[in-house]
Amino acid sequence: MTLRFNSPLCIVALAALTVIPTVGRAQQPLLNAPALNSGAAINHGDLAQALEQGSQLEQQKRWAEAVLHYEDALKANPERPELKQRLTMVKAHYDVARRYNDGSYTKAIHTLTEVEALQIYEDVLLKVSAHYVTAPKWQDLVRQGTTNLGAALTEPVFASSNRLNLTAEQHAQLQRDIRFWTDRQPIDDRRAAKDLVEAIARTIKHRYSIAPQAIILEYASGAAAALDEYSSFLTDSQMDEIFAQIEGNFVGLGVELKTEPAGLLVVNVISGGPAQQGGVRAGDRIVQVDEKSSDQVSPDQLADLLRGTEGSLVSVTLRNPTGELRTLKLARRRVEVPSVEDVRMIDDTGVGYFKLTSFQKTTSRDVDAALWSLHKQGMRSLIMDLRGNPGGLLTAAVDVADKFVKDGLIVETRGRSNRENASHWGKTENTWGMPLVVLIDHDSASASEILAGAIHDHHRGTVVGEKSYGKGSVQGIFPLAVNHTGIRLTTAQWFTPNGTAISKKGIDPDIVVRSVAKPVPGQPVAAGDDAILRAGLQAATNLTTASK
Structure with missing residues (x-):
């Protein structure tokens, strides 16, 4: 798909893939x-x-x-x-x-x-x-x-x-x-x-x-x-980051970071990236980049120092959870970011599982690959985990919903002008019919809510977890005429198939589960340690039994 700079890219949320923003999320x-x-x-x-x-x-x-x-x-x-x-x-x-x-x-x-x-x-x-x-x-x-x-x-x-x-x-x-x-x-x-x-x-x-x-x-x-x-002015580098996220790849080290006063917390290390190959682990804190330490510059400045051209080297000092320091020299390169992680059979009764982390251009393909992999392993029901998913491309959310909803409205957008009004419908062909459970929490936002809302309103599956974030608007990315700058604008509000506006309200799960401990991003989760996953597994087992 070619990115056309004379028309906006429609997104329902944005999240940097290298640094988790601390504002607006x-x-x-x-x-x-x-x-x-x-x-x-x-x-x-x-x-x-x-x-x-x-x-x-x-x-x-x-x-x-x-x-x-x-x-x-x-x-x-x-x-x-x-x-x-x-x-x-x-x-x-x-x-x-x-x-x-x-x-x-x-x-x-x-x-x-x-x-x-x-x-x-x-x-x-x-x-x-x-x-x-x-x-x-x-x-x-x-x-x-x-x-x-x-x-x-x-x-x-x-x-x-x-x-x-x-x-x-x-x-x-x-x-x-x-x-x-x-x-x-x-x-x-x-x-x-x-x-x-x-x-x-x-x-x-x-x-x-x-x-x-x-x-x-x-x-x-x-x-x-x-x-x-959600609306903001975008600098040259911010525009590049957005397009890299949409494409599902970027030049960097292959880490997700959370800015904190003590430095940059590594919350996820992308498989096959320079960071993983160099030994960076989730839970490490980056406290120095090249000659600048977290005592000298802000966390945002420290994160900016990690960026650079493909092939360039950067020195990174990390502190592990026990307080030990180590310094690595890593080469920046292009990293492919999967939108689907942790694809596996979760028990011996035929319950498949995968975590959907974002909605980007590769998401539909990634979900297809996960579904066929699980199908070959004998999947009889599916748990799709949307917890912590901040959103992404509207079209990607519609495409994933369309894999499970045979026909009918998936989402409707309504704006100030007619060109922003659209109804997105499911198709009857090539849908998966297995029993479905969708996991959400209060960090499931935007495109995640479109998918969960469609599954809920069409009674296609059971939604389990916490009320979602309530981010019910669509943003467009509009490049400006000068200097590769741009502007992100809210262009429409979206509504579930039943006509429910999600903004400030969120999606209510069918089965409410209060969860105190959160899964560590990038790490496989076990049902015994995860109340929401445990409830989802029980719901999937019940659905599988009922469908016999």
Whole structure:
């Protein structure tokens, strides 16, 4: 399949294959602080504690953790305006720091002309106007750009990259200026937004000698961030990562990482990749890359240092769970990432099992291979494990559902314009008819929920586990006209065959299982140690018996 850059790639979730994002995903909190009381309103004492903990994280510039902290606090009480304001601000800081630690972005800042930067901003506004799921509020988009710029002005990486040399008085005045310029007139359409941002950038250049390109790109990023938690501006390298994920391959070491304050936790090592061949194991922590240690740079910066060109070498220092250190020199190369893992017969009664980790271009082929392998081993029923699966391509989810649903609607998408409305139907031929169990948990999101929802609504199988994440929207990846940048936009909401909107609700399992311990990613699971798998095995056994 050829990727066409003049049309969006429709995705229902994205997750980096080399680094598990700590923002915008259903992740466990990274905080060491006590957890808030989820599911109940925060009382004044708890709210004060939440704000104090968040303030401490902000002072330490631990932006990723601060984002997760305020998101957790808002889950407990979603209407607290002070929590929403703090979350907006820390997200702005996180985004600025992330972009300026991205070499492709800093290169763009110094090579783009002012005209090209304005083209990017104008293209962002055009894509939002044409494709976003609801009509945009232009004033909000510009205000979020101002918030981004205000955060950037306080970040050392922004100051050093743009050679800022402002006095404290000049800095305070500039912050007052950008707020005044943004609020002084209504912004009713994208042309007014573009004209105002152009005027702001030129005024700042004249008064404070800051490159207008840097100003304009903060507004471009802010415009996307103002829309929802899934929309975002994409740098050159982020675009490359997305396409690598969709294709199912990337250049790297072959590890999945979770960013933590103590370094990068290796949560999965991909079979056949440089990391596995070099002896990296799940549970190791990367504490140094080349000459930079986790004490010197942020976890995100450490992760960025792992990236490089195919064939290049990188030195990686790891600490194992017992505290022992070792240093490896690994060669980066192209790694094929399977979307199906742990294919096996799970007991002697004919129950087959596989784990579906993501939805990418190779997923339909990978699932076919797993099914035929299990069929040859005498499979009589199947457990399909979607736990922890964050989603991926909409078409891949539909294709997998179509292997089990004989006919009927699989998923419906509804957007602001007719071109975003679509109904995806199953075909009657070439479907598998064995009894089916689908495992989900609260980290099963988006494309996983499309598949689980179709199986549930068509009574094709039994869904076992925890309520899923509730990510019920479709995103499109829209390349921009300049510098291989792009924008990710929410273009539609999706609905299960019964017409149920999943956003913020999730899929309810047929058999609810509360699980405390989670399987280790990349490691085979045993039913005796896994309550959800144990319940799934019992359900599969019952279905097999009933089908005799």
